[in-house]
Amino acid sequence: MSALKTSPSGLGLVAALLLSGWLMPPAQAAENDFSYSGNWRTLFSSTQRNTDGPAAQAEQLQPGLIRTVQSSLQTELELKVQYRNLHSTVTTHTDQNGDGASQTTAWLNELYGNLDLGAWQLSAGKKIIAWDVGYGFRPNDVIQQETRRSLISQTATGKPLASLDYFTAEQALSLVWVHPAHQNNSESDQEQALAARWYQRSGNVDWHGFARIGQQTQGSLGAAFSWVASDAIELHGSLRYQQQAKQLQYVGGNGLARSAPWQWGMQHQVSQCLLGANLTTEDQHSFFLEYWYDGSARSQSDWQQWLQHNQRLQVIARQAEWQTAAAANLAWQNTAFNAASNLRRHNLFARWSHQQEAWQTAIDVLWMPEDGGRISSFSVEWQGDRWRWQAGLRLLNGPQQAVVRQLPGSHSAYVATNWAF
Numbered sequence: 001m002s003a004l005k006t007s008p009s010g011l012g013l014v015a016a017l018l019l020s021g022w023l024m025p026p027a028q029a030a031e032n033d034f035s036y037s038g039n040w041r042t043l044f045s046s047t048q049r050n051t052d053g054p055a056a057q058a059e060q061l062q063p064g065l066i067r068t069v070q071s072s073l074q075t076e077l078e079l080k081v082q083y084r085n086l087h088s089t090v091t092t093h094t095d096q097n098g099d100g101a102s103q104t105t106a107w108l109n110e111l112y113g114n115l116d117l118g119a120w121q122l123s124a125g126k127k128i129i130a131w132d133v134g135y136g137f138r139p140n141d142v143i144q145q146e147t148r149r150s151l152i153s154q155t156a157t158g159k160p161l162a163s164l165d166y167f168t169a170e171q172a173l174s175l176v177w178v179h180p181a182h183q184n185n186s187e188s189d190q191e192q193a194l195a196a197r198w199y200q201r202s203g204n205v206d207w208h209g210f211a212r213i214g215q216q217t218q219g220s221l222g223a224a225f226s227w228v229a230s231d232a233i234e235l236h237g238s239l240r241y242q243q244q245a246k247q248l249q250y251v252g253g254n255g256l257a258r259s260a261p262w263q264w265g266m267q268h269q270v271s272q273c274l275l276g277a278n279l280t281t282e283d284q285h286s287f288f289l290e291y292w293y294d295g296s297a298r299s300q301s302d303w304q305q306w307l308q309h310n311q312r313l314q315v316i317a318r319q320a321e322w323q324t325a326a327a328a329n330l331a332w333q334n335t336a337f338n339a340a341s342n343l344r345r346h347n348l349f350a351r352w353s354h355q356q357e358a359w360q361t362a363i364d365v366l367w368m369p370e371d372g373g374r375i376s377s378f379s380v381e382w383q384g385d386r387w388r389w390q391a392g393l394r395l396l397n398g399p400q401q402a403v404v405r406q407l408p409g410s411h412s413a414y415v416a417t418n419w420a421f
Contacts, residue, residue, distance in 0.1 A: 033083060033084050034081075034082070034083050035081075035082045036079065036080060036081045036082070037079075037080050037420070037421065038077065038078055038079040038080060038420070038421050039076075039077075039078045039418055039419065039420050039421075040075075040076070040077050040078075040418070040419045040421070041074075041075070041076040041077075041078070041152075041154075041416065041417065041418045041419075042073070042074065042075050042076075042416065042417050043073075043074045043075075043076075043151075043152060043414060043415075043416045044071070044072070044073050044074075044414065044415045044416075045071065045072055045074075045151065045412055045413070045414040046070060046071040046412065046413050046414070047068075047070055047071070047409040047411070047412045048070070048409060048410045048411050048412070049068055049070060049408065049409060049410070050396075050405070050406075050407060050408055050409055050410040051410075052400070052405060052406065053405065053406035053407060053408065054310055054313075054330040054331070054333035054334055054406065055068065055330075055331070055334050055407075055408035056408070057310070057313075057314060057317075057327075057330045058327045058328075058330035058331040061317050061323050061324075061326060061327035061330070062323070062324060062327035062328075065327055065328070065331055066331050066334075066408070068408055068409075070098055071097065071098040072095055072096065072097045072098065073095075073096045074093065074094070074095050074096075075093070075094045076091055076092065076093045076094075076154075077091070077092045078090070078091045078092075078109075078155060079091075085113050085114045085115065085116070086111075086112075086113050087110060087111070087112055087113070087114070087127075088108070088110060088111045088112075089108070089109035089110040089111075089155060090106065090107075090108055090109065091106065091107055091109055091155065092104065092105075092106045093105050093106065093107075107157060108126060108157075109126075109128070109155050109156070109157050109158060110125070110126055110127055110128055110158045111125050111126045112124060112125025112126055112127040112158070113125055119166055119167055119168060120164070120165070120166055121164075121165045121166075121167070122162075122163070122164055122165075123161075123162065123163045123164075123165070124161070124162040124163075125160070125161075126158045126159065126160050126161075127158045127159065127161055127163070128144060128155075128156050128157075128158040128159075129143045129144055129158070129159070129161070129163065129174075129176060130143075130144045130146055130156070131143065131144070131197055131208075131210065132208070132210075132222075132224055132238055133206075133208065133224045133225070133226045133236045133237075133238055134148075134236070134238055134274045134276060134290065134292065135148070135276065135288065135290060135349075135351075136148055136149055136274075136276075136290050136292065136347070136349040136366065137272075137274055137290070137292045137294065137341070137342065137347065137349075138238065138274075139222060139238050139239070139240040139272035139273065139274060139292070139294070140208070140210040140222040140223075140224055140238055140240050142193075142195050142210060142212045142220065142222070142240075143159055143161070143176055143178055143195055144156055144158075144159065145189055145341070147341075148341075149364075149366070149377075151377075151392065151394065151412065151414050151416075152390060152414070152416045159178050159179065160178070160179055160180065160181065161176050161177060161178045161179070161180070162176070162177045162180060163175065163176040163177070164176075170200065170201045170202075171198075171199060171200050171201070172197075172198075172199040173196075173197070173198055173199075174196060174197040174198075175194070175195075175196050176194070176195045176196070176197075177193075177194055178191075178192065178193045178194075178195060179191060179192045179193065180192060182215075183215075191214045191215055191216055191217060191246075192214070192215045193212055193213060193214040193215065193217075194212070194213045195210070195211070195212040195213075196210070196211045196212075197209065197210050198210075204227060204228045204229070205225060205226070205227045205228075206225065206226040206227075207223075207224075207225055208222075208223065208224040208225065209222070209223050210222035210223065210224070210240070216244070216246070216266070217242060217243065217244045217245060217246060217266070218242075218243040218244050219242075219243050220240060220241060220242040220243065221240070221241055222238065222239060222240035222241070223238070223239050224236070224237065224238040224239070225237055232279055232280055232281065232282075233277070233278070233279055234277070234278040234280075235276070235277050235278075236274075236275075236276050236277075236278075237273070237274060237275045237276065238272075238273065238274040239271075239272070239273045239274075240271070240272045240273070241269075241270070241271050242269075242270040242271075242272075242296075243268070243269070243270075244266045244267065244268055244270070245266070245267045245270040245295075245296040246264050246265070246266060246267075247264070247265060247266075247267050247296055247298070247339050247340055248262045248263070248264060248265075248335060248336070248338060248339040248340075249262065249263060249264075249265035249339070250262055250305075250306070250309075250336070251263050251265075252329075252332075254309065254312065256313075256316065256322070256325050256326065256329055257329055257332065260332055260335070261329075261332055262332065262335040262336070262339075267295070267296060270295040270296050271293070271295045272292070272293060272294050272295055272296065273292065273293050274290060274291070274292035274293075275290070275291050275292075276288070276289060276290035276291070277289050277290075284354060284355040284356065285352070285353075285354050286351075286352070286353045286354070286355070287350075287351075287352055288349075288350065288351040288352070288353075288364075289348075289349070289350050289351075290348075290349045290350075291346075291347070291348050291349075292342075292347050292349075293345055293346055293347075294340065294341065294342040294344075294345050294347070295345060296340050296341070296342075297339075297340040297341075297342040297343065297344055297345045298336065298339050298340060298343075298344075298345075299345065300345075300370055300371075303336075303344075303371070303403055306333065306336055307401060307406075309333070310330065310333055310406075313326050313329050313330050313333070314326075314330075317330075334408065337403075337407060343368065343373070343403050343404065344368040344370050344371065344373070344403060345370065346368065346369050346370050347366060347367070347368055348366070348367045348368075348369065349364065349365070349366050349367075350364065350365050350367075351363070351364035351365075352364070358382050358383050358384060359380070359381070359382055360380070360381045360382075360383070361379070361380050361381075362377075362378075362379045362380075362381075363376075363377070363378050363379075364376070364377050365377075368398075368402070368403070368404070371398065371399060371401065371402040371403060372398045372399045372402055373396075373397075373398035373399070373402030373403055373404035373405065374395075374396075374397050374398045374402075374404065375394065375395070375396055375404055376394070376395045376397070377392060377393070377394045377395075378392055378393045378394075379391065379392035379393075380392070386419055386420050386421065387417070387418070387419055387420075388417070388418040388419075388420075389415075389416070389417055389418075390414075390415070390416040390417075390418075391413075391414065391415045391416070392413070392414055393411065393412070393413045393414075394411060394412045394413075394414075395410075395411045396409070396410055396411060
């Protein structure tokens, strides 16, 4: 909460108002002032190493340069506590890999206070705020920037912020100040910004409007809709335009780089869009289809140059005196996979699922038409009152030169359990 002290006239005042709302005399406290809940999760995953791509090539030249974990057992304990208007979520995580090494970390997902003023609500602290309507991609998730399509769902980590919200039965308005204590931060997800959302329900259609002003990325505008056309069909779409967007860019030239050659840079005039549909039948079959375009992702020419540079590095590595340097450069080439939230700009996502009592089976495919790469997932889930069991398989395939075929892993299998209390 130290970030709230940086602006006595702004967030400091907000914090003082919120504190006055939850630090009431005991005589005014209700019996339900305190509540808690939690989840205990385990995830066992096994990943098959890819024999192609820059990670495998670097490992062949210099064994041990890239530490790739083939199997791991992860255990998490998540606890949510509410006392009056104060909310907190804490997670403890233990990761044990196949080599027997174990590491335990803990973090604070949320810690914020609310001041309820009828239709108005004031919040300050570290809080999760997720926006937009998409499933596979959310262009207008301008605060949380949540990772989509992970193997299993996990609680996100909130952002330091102050927010003012107004709600009615058919309308909502939100104004959020994100990362108020950060000045000129170069990290992509820690930029100080002001964001706003407008929501309006009109019959069977939900309308959304978004605006954001970032300290480095400047302004962006977005809109989204969700239309429940019938009991079985839902349609949704999202659109966003940004003056600037951050992206990791290669600055190392065509030869060998002596230090990490990837730096954060700016793209100008970036657009993103998504269209999707969902069909649900009476016997609980669900068919889901989405297409999205992400102008902030690396372009076709960017990836062509990246592949060509990989080939040049392999040629250089044939000279014994340059093997070590070439291996380091090939290892750095893996940074490209984290340049943006999507690997390719054009994406088509399809999902089928079937719910039968406590069991759900699902198959989904993400196809990237620019190079034919595919990410396919198969999963089965059982949901009880408190227990949930999941198992699945994810495959990365497509043509040999597809970007997904260059990733360090070729496929992953997992088994997960969750106990809620």
